Amino acid sequence: MxxxxxxxxxxxxxxxxxxxxxxxxxxxxxxxxxxxxxxxxxxxxxxxxxxxxxxxxxxxxxxxxxIDVVAGDPFNSDPQDPDLMSEEVKEKLQQQIPLDIVKKxxxxxxxxxxxxxxxxxxxxxxxxxxxxxxxxxxxxxxxxxxxxxxxxxxxxxxxxxxxxxxxxxxxxxxxxxxxxxxxxxxxxxxxxxxxxxxxxxxxxxxxxxxxxxxxxxRTVKEPNLRVQIVEQRGSFDGNPTEFYDQYRQEQEKLQQKIVQAQKLLPQVVLDYDLRVKISEICSELDVDGLRGDIVTNRAAKAIAAFEGRTEVTVDDIRRVIVLSLRHRLRKDPLESIDSGYKVEKSVARVFGLDIDE
Incomplete structure:
Protein backbone atom coordinates (compact mmCIF):
# COMPACT_ATOMS: atom_id res chain seq x y z
CA MET A 1 0.00 0.00 0.00
CA ILE A 67 12.49 10.30 -8.62
CA ASP A 68 9.94 8.64 -6.33
CA VAL A 69 11.16 8.50 -2.73
CA VAL A 70 9.61 7.40 0.55
CA ALA A 71 8.56 10.56 2.42
CA GLY A 72 10.65 11.43 5.48
CA ASP A 73 13.25 8.72 4.76
CA PRO A 74 16.83 10.03 5.15
CA PHE A 75 18.18 7.53 2.57
CA ASN A 76 15.98 8.55 -0.41
CA SER A 77 14.60 5.00 -0.38
CA ASP A 78 13.00 3.72 -3.58
CA PRO A 79 9.43 2.52 -2.84
CA GLN A 80 9.76 -0.26 -5.46
CA ASP A 81 13.36 -1.54 -5.45
CA PRO A 82 14.47 -3.48 -2.31
CA ASP A 83 18.15 -2.84 -3.19
CA LEU A 84 17.55 0.88 -2.76
CA MET A 85 15.49 0.69 0.43
CA SER A 86 16.51 1.26 4.02
CA GLU A 87 15.82 -1.49 6.58
CA GLU A 88 13.00 0.60 8.14
CA VAL A 89 11.17 0.86 4.81
CA LYS A 90 11.56 -2.89 4.21
CA GLU A 91 10.09 -3.59 7.66
CA LYS A 92 7.13 -1.29 6.95
CA LEU A 93 6.47 -3.14 3.68
CA GLN A 94 6.63 -6.51 5.42
CA GLN A 95 4.15 -5.28 8.02
CA GLN A 96 2.02 -3.86 5.17
CA ILE A 97 2.17 -0.34 6.61
CA PRO A 98 1.28 2.13 3.81
CA LEU A 99 4.17 4.27 2.53
CA ASP A 100 3.88 7.95 1.66
CA ILE A 101 5.66 8.67 -1.61
CA VAL A 102 6.90 12.03 -2.82
CA LYS A 103 8.70 13.12 -5.97
CA LYS A 104 12.11 14.63 -5.41
CA ARG A 218 41.24 21.80 -21.21
CA THR A 219 40.66 25.55 -21.23
CA VAL A 220 38.95 26.54 -24.49
CA LYS A 221 41.55 28.14 -26.76
CA GLU A 222 39.41 29.60 -29.62
CA PRO A 223 38.81 33.31 -28.86
CA ASN A 224 35.26 33.33 -30.35
CA LEU A 225 34.21 30.37 -28.17
CA ARG A 226 35.69 32.02 -25.10
CA VAL A 227 33.69 35.17 -25.87
CA GLN A 228 30.54 33.05 -26.30
CA ILE A 229 31.09 31.38 -22.89
CA VAL A 230 31.71 34.73 -21.15
CA GLU A 231 28.60 36.29 -22.77
CA GLN A 232 26.46 33.29 -21.82
CA ARG A 233 27.58 33.48 -18.23
CA GLY A 234 26.81 37.20 -18.18
CA SER A 235 23.29 36.62 -19.61
CA PHE A 236 22.62 33.89 -17.08
CA ASP A 237 23.83 35.97 -14.11
CA GLY A 238 21.78 38.94 -15.34
CA ASN A 239 18.50 37.06 -15.71
CA PRO A 240 18.64 33.32 -14.85
CA THR A 241 14.93 32.65 -15.55
CA GLU A 242 14.97 34.22 -19.01
CA PHE A 243 18.24 32.49 -19.91
CA TYR A 244 16.94 29.10 -18.71
CA ASP A 245 13.71 29.52 -20.71
CA GLN A 246 15.73 29.76 -23.93
CA TYR A 247 17.05 26.25 -23.30
CA ARG A 248 13.95 24.69 -21.70
CA GLN A 249 12.95 22.75 -24.82
CA GLU A 250 16.46 21.36 -25.34
CA GLN A 251 16.66 20.43 -21.64
CA GLU A 252 13.37 18.51 -21.82
CA LYS A 253 14.46 16.76 -25.02
CA LEU A 254 17.76 15.62 -23.48
CA GLN A 255 16.01 14.55 -20.26
CA GLN A 256 13.59 12.43 -22.31
CA LYS A 257 16.50 10.92 -24.26
CA ILE A 258 18.24 9.88 -21.00
CA VAL A 259 15.02 8.35 -19.60
CA GLN A 260 14.47 6.37 -22.83
CA ALA A 261 18.11 5.20 -22.77
CA GLN A 262 17.73 3.93 -19.17
CA LYS A 263 14.69 1.89 -20.25
CA LEU A 264 16.35 0.59 -23.43
CA LEU A 265 19.68 -0.34 -21.80
CA PRO A 266 18.72 -3.93 -20.71
CA GLN A 267 17.91 -4.79 -24.34
CA VAL A 268 21.22 -3.60 -25.81
CA VAL A 269 23.48 -6.40 -27.08
CA LEU A 270 27.22 -6.38 -27.63
CA ASP A 271 28.38 -8.94 -30.16
CA TYR A 272 30.81 -11.62 -28.93
CA ASP A 273 33.44 -10.72 -31.59
CA LEU A 274 33.41 -7.10 -30.44
CA ARG A 275 33.80 -8.16 -26.80
CA VAL A 276 36.84 -10.22 -27.79
CA LYS A 277 38.33 -7.23 -29.61
CA ILE A 278 37.80 -4.98 -26.55
CA SER A 279 39.67 -7.51 -24.41
CA GLU A 280 42.38 -7.78 -27.08
CA ILE A 281 42.93 -4.00 -26.85
CA CYS A 282 43.06 -4.14 -23.02
CA SER A 283 45.53 -7.01 -23.19
CA GLU A 284 47.72 -5.28 -25.80
CA LEU A 285 47.82 -2.10 -23.66
CA ASP A 286 48.82 -4.21 -20.63
CA VAL A 287 45.86 -2.98 -18.55
CA ASP A 288 45.93 -4.54 -15.07
CA GLY A 289 42.81 -6.42 -13.98
CA LEU A 290 39.52 -6.66 -15.83
CA ARG A 291 37.91 -3.35 -14.88
CA GLY A 292 38.90 -1.83 -18.22
CA ASP A 293 37.12 -4.57 -20.18
CA ILE A 294 33.97 -4.37 -18.00
CA VAL A 295 33.70 -0.56 -18.11
CA THR A 296 34.25 -0.41 -21.89
CA ASN A 297 31.52 -3.04 -22.43
CA ARG A 298 29.07 -1.15 -20.21
CA ALA A 299 29.89 2.28 -21.65
CA ALA A 300 29.53 1.02 -25.26
CA LYS A 301 26.07 -0.36 -24.41
CA ALA A 302 25.10 2.90 -22.68
CA ILE A 303 26.08 5.05 -25.69
CA ALA A 304 24.09 2.76 -28.02
CA ALA A 305 21.05 3.09 -25.72
CA PHE A 306 21.54 6.88 -25.59
CA GLU A 307 21.27 6.95 -29.37
CA GLY A 308 18.20 4.69 -29.34
CA ARG A 309 19.88 1.54 -30.70
CA THR A 310 19.93 -2.02 -29.36
CA GLU A 311 23.17 -3.13 -31.05
CA VAL A 312 26.63 -1.83 -30.23
CA THR A 313 28.75 -0.74 -33.19
CA VAL A 314 32.53 -0.41 -33.59
CA ASP A 315 32.04 3.37 -33.56
CA ASP A 316 30.36 3.17 -30.12
CA ILE A 317 33.41 1.35 -28.76
CA ARG A 318 35.79 3.82 -30.39
CA ARG A 319 33.97 6.75 -28.75
CA VAL A 320 34.07 5.37 -25.19
CA ILE A 321 37.26 3.31 -25.01
CA VAL A 322 39.68 6.20 -24.43
CA LEU A 323 37.51 7.45 -21.54
CA SER A 324 37.43 3.93 -20.10
CA LEU A 325 41.12 3.02 -20.45
CA ARG A 326 43.39 6.07 -20.49
CA HIS A 327 43.80 6.18 -16.69
CA ARG A 328 44.52 2.44 -16.43
CA LEU A 329 47.69 2.42 -18.53
CA ARG A 330 51.01 2.09 -16.77
CA LYS A 331 52.76 5.42 -16.90
CA ASP A 332 56.33 5.66 -18.08
CA PRO A 333 57.72 8.88 -16.54
CA LEU A 334 59.99 9.40 -19.56
CA GLU A 335 57.20 9.09 -22.09
CA SER A 336 55.62 12.22 -23.54
CA ILE A 337 52.92 10.40 -25.59
CA ASP A 338 49.41 11.03 -24.32
CA SER A 339 47.83 7.81 -23.03
CA GLY A 340 44.67 8.61 -25.00
CA TYR A 341 46.68 8.50 -28.22
CA LYS A 342 48.09 5.08 -27.25
CA VAL A 343 44.55 3.74 -26.76
CA GLU A 344 43.42 5.17 -30.13
CA LYS A 345 46.41 3.59 -31.87
CA SER A 346 45.59 0.19 -30.40
CA VAL A 347 41.90 0.52 -31.36
CA ALA A 348 42.87 1.46 -34.93
CA ARG A 349 45.11 -1.61 -35.20
CA VAL A 350 42.64 -4.12 -33.71
CA PHE A 351 39.62 -2.84 -35.64
CA GLY A 352 41.58 -2.00 -38.81
CA LEU A 353 40.59 1.69 -38.72
CA ASP A 354 42.35 4.83 -39.80
CA ILE A 355 43.37 6.69 -36.62
CA ASP A 356 41.97 9.99 -37.96
CA GLU A 357 38.56 8.52 -38.76
Missing part, protein backbone atom coordinates in the same frame (compact mmCIF):
# COMPACT_ATOMS: atom_id res chain seq x y z
CA UNK A 2 1.44 3.32 -1.03
CA UNK A 3 0.08 6.85 -1.06
CA UNK A 4 1.46 9.66 -3.16
CA UNK A 5 1.99 12.93 -1.33
CA UNK A 6 2.52 16.27 -3.00
CA UNK A 7 6.15 17.36 -2.81
CA UNK A 8 6.80 20.75 -1.21
CA UNK A 9 7.06 23.59 -3.76
CA UNK A 10 10.51 24.09 -5.27
CA UNK A 11 12.29 27.12 -3.91
CA UNK A 12 15.78 26.26 -5.16
CA UNK A 13 17.77 28.68 -7.25
CA UNK A 14 17.96 28.24 -11.02
CA UNK A 15 20.94 26.22 -12.19
CA UNK A 16 22.88 26.94 -15.41
CA UNK A 17 21.30 24.65 -18.07
CA UNK A 18 23.32 21.59 -19.13
CA UNK A 19 22.45 22.05 -22.81
CA UNK A 20 23.88 25.61 -22.75
CA UNK A 21 27.38 24.45 -21.79
CA UNK A 22 29.81 25.09 -24.65
CA UNK A 23 32.48 22.47 -25.48
CA UNK A 24 33.83 19.94 -22.93
CA UNK A 25 32.11 17.16 -24.94
CA UNK A 26 34.25 14.44 -23.35
CA UNK A 27 33.17 15.36 -19.83
CA UNK A 28 29.49 15.74 -20.80
CA UNK A 29 29.41 12.37 -22.55
CA UNK A 30 31.09 10.56 -19.62
CA UNK A 31 28.58 12.08 -17.16
CA UNK A 32 25.53 11.21 -19.29
CA UNK A 33 26.70 7.59 -19.77
CA UNK A 34 27.16 7.20 -16.00
CA UNK A 35 23.65 8.47 -15.39
CA UNK A 36 22.27 5.97 -17.93
CA UNK A 37 24.23 3.13 -16.30
CA UNK A 38 25.56 4.02 -12.81
CA UNK A 39 27.36 0.64 -12.72
CA UNK A 40 29.98 2.12 -15.09
CA UNK A 41 31.57 3.32 -11.86
CA UNK A 42 31.72 7.10 -11.89
CA UNK A 43 33.90 9.70 -13.60
CA UNK A 44 37.21 11.27 -12.73
CA UNK A 45 37.51 14.71 -14.35
CA UNK A 46 41.01 16.08 -14.58
CA UNK A 47 41.71 19.50 -15.97
CA UNK A 48 42.54 23.15 -15.61
CA UNK A 49 40.98 25.38 -12.98
CA UNK A 50 37.95 27.44 -14.01
CA UNK A 51 36.80 25.13 -16.79
CA UNK A 52 33.25 24.72 -15.45
CA UNK A 53 33.59 21.30 -13.83
CA UNK A 54 31.22 21.95 -10.91
CA UNK A 55 28.84 23.99 -13.11
CA UNK A 56 28.49 21.02 -15.47
CA UNK A 57 27.88 18.49 -12.67
CA UNK A 58 25.27 20.71 -10.99
CA UNK A 59 23.63 21.23 -14.37
CA UNK A 60 23.47 17.47 -14.93
CA UNK A 61 21.82 16.82 -11.54
CA UNK A 62 19.28 19.54 -12.30
CA UNK A 63 18.56 18.05 -15.74
CA UNK A 64 17.64 14.60 -14.42
CA UNK A 65 13.97 13.72 -13.93
CA UNK A 66 12.47 13.64 -10.44
CA UNK A 105 14.91 16.09 -7.52
CA UNK A 106 18.00 13.90 -7.86
CA UNK A 107 20.41 15.02 -5.11
CA UNK A 108 23.85 16.33 -5.93
CA UNK A 109 25.89 16.06 -2.75
CA UNK A 110 29.07 18.13 -2.53
CA UNK A 111 31.76 16.55 -0.38
CA UNK A 112 33.78 19.25 1.41
CA UNK A 113 37.56 18.77 1.40
CA UNK A 114 37.86 18.72 5.18
CA UNK A 115 35.07 16.15 5.68
CA UNK A 116 35.70 13.52 8.37
CA UNK A 117 34.82 9.84 8.03
CA UNK A 118 31.94 10.32 10.52
CA UNK A 119 30.51 13.14 8.41
CA UNK A 120 30.73 10.99 5.26
CA UNK A 121 29.53 7.62 6.60
CA UNK A 122 27.31 8.68 9.48
CA UNK A 123 27.61 7.98 13.22
CA UNK A 124 26.03 5.70 15.79
CA UNK A 125 24.99 7.25 19.09
CA UNK A 126 26.35 4.60 21.48
CA UNK A 127 24.93 6.22 24.62
CA UNK A 128 21.41 6.21 23.21
CA UNK A 129 21.88 2.67 21.88
CA UNK A 130 22.94 1.39 25.31
CA UNK A 131 20.50 3.35 27.46
CA UNK A 132 17.39 3.09 25.27
CA UNK A 133 18.21 -0.10 23.37
CA UNK A 134 17.61 1.52 19.97
CA UNK A 135 19.98 1.82 17.02
CA UNK A 136 20.43 5.60 17.03
CA UNK A 137 22.03 6.42 13.69
CA UNK A 138 22.91 9.88 12.45
CA UNK A 139 23.06 9.57 8.61
CA UNK A 140 26.05 11.03 6.77
CA UNK A 141 26.65 12.32 3.26
CA UNK A 142 26.54 8.80 1.75
CA UNK A 143 22.94 8.43 2.96
CA UNK A 144 22.01 11.73 1.34
CA UNK A 145 23.76 10.74 -1.90
CA UNK A 146 21.81 7.47 -2.33
CA UNK A 147 20.24 7.46 -5.83
CA UNK A 148 21.98 10.73 -6.62
CA UNK A 149 25.38 12.17 -7.55
CA UNK A 150 28.27 12.53 -5.12
CA UNK A 151 30.71 15.21 -6.23
CA UNK A 152 34.21 15.35 -4.77
CA UNK A 153 36.15 18.40 -5.91
CA UNK A 154 39.94 18.20 -5.62
CA UNK A 155 39.70 14.45 -5.03
CA UNK A 156 43.50 14.22 -5.35
CA UNK A 157 43.82 16.31 -2.17
CA UNK A 158 41.44 14.09 -0.20
CA UNK A 159 42.78 11.57 2.30
CA UNK A 160 43.38 8.22 0.49
CA UNK A 161 41.51 6.31 3.18
CA UNK A 162 38.41 8.46 2.66
CA UNK A 163 38.60 8.03 -1.14
CA UNK A 164 38.75 4.28 -0.53
CA UNK A 165 35.62 4.39 1.66
CA UNK A 166 33.74 6.37 -1.00
CA UNK A 167 34.78 4.07 -3.81
CA UNK A 168 33.89 0.96 -1.79
CA UNK A 169 30.38 2.31 -1.19
CA UNK A 170 30.00 3.36 -4.81
CA UNK A 171 31.04 -0.12 -6.02
CA UNK A 172 29.03 -2.15 -3.48
CA UNK A 173 25.98 0.11 -3.29
CA UNK A 174 25.87 -0.15 0.54
CA UNK A 175 27.46 1.74 3.41
CA UNK A 176 28.16 -0.10 6.67
CA UNK A 177 28.92 1.72 9.92
CA UNK A 178 30.21 -0.33 12.86
CA UNK A 179 30.97 0.84 16.38
CA UNK A 180 31.28 -0.98 19.67
CA UNK A 181 29.63 -4.12 18.29
CA UNK A 182 26.68 -2.23 16.76
CA UNK A 183 26.41 -2.43 12.98
CA UNK A 184 24.15 -0.42 10.69
CA UNK A 185 24.02 -0.59 6.89
CA UNK A 186 22.03 1.42 4.40
CA UNK A 187 21.82 1.69 0.60
CA UNK A 188 24.38 4.05 -0.95
CA UNK A 189 24.10 3.80 -4.72
CA UNK A 190 25.32 6.95 -6.40
CA UNK A 191 27.28 8.21 -9.37
CA UNK A 192 30.62 9.32 -7.98
CA UNK A 193 32.23 12.23 -9.78
CA UNK A 194 35.69 13.32 -8.75
CA UNK A 195 37.53 16.30 -10.16
CA UNK A 196 41.04 17.56 -9.76
CA UNK A 197 43.86 19.57 -11.22
CA UNK A 198 46.90 17.47 -12.24
CA UNK A 199 49.20 20.29 -11.08
CA UNK A 200 48.12 19.61 -7.49
CA UNK A 201 49.26 16.00 -7.54
CA UNK A 202 48.06 12.77 -9.11
CA UNK A 203 45.73 10.25 -7.53
CA UNK A 204 47.33 6.91 -6.64
CA UNK A 205 47.02 4.49 -9.61
CA UNK A 206 45.06 1.90 -7.57
CA UNK A 207 42.48 4.57 -6.65
CA UNK A 208 42.38 6.04 -10.14
CA UNK A 209 41.66 2.57 -11.54
CA UNK A 210 38.52 2.36 -9.39
CA UNK A 211 36.86 5.22 -11.30
CA UNK A 212 34.95 3.91 -14.30
CA UNK A 213 35.90 6.72 -16.66
CA UNK A 214 38.50 9.46 -16.87
CA UNK A 215 37.69 12.67 -18.74
CA UNK A 216 40.31 15.30 -19.47
CA UNK A 217 39.26 18.89 -19.93
Missing amino acids: TATVQAPPKTGRIVFPFTAIVGQEEMKLALILNVIDPKIGGVMIMGDRGTGKSTTIRALADLLPE KVEMVDLPLGATEDRVCGTIDIEKALSEGVKAFEPGLLAKANRGILYVDEVNLLDDHLVDVLLDSAAGGWNTVEREGISIRHPAQFVMVGSGNPEEGELRPQLLDRFGMHAEI
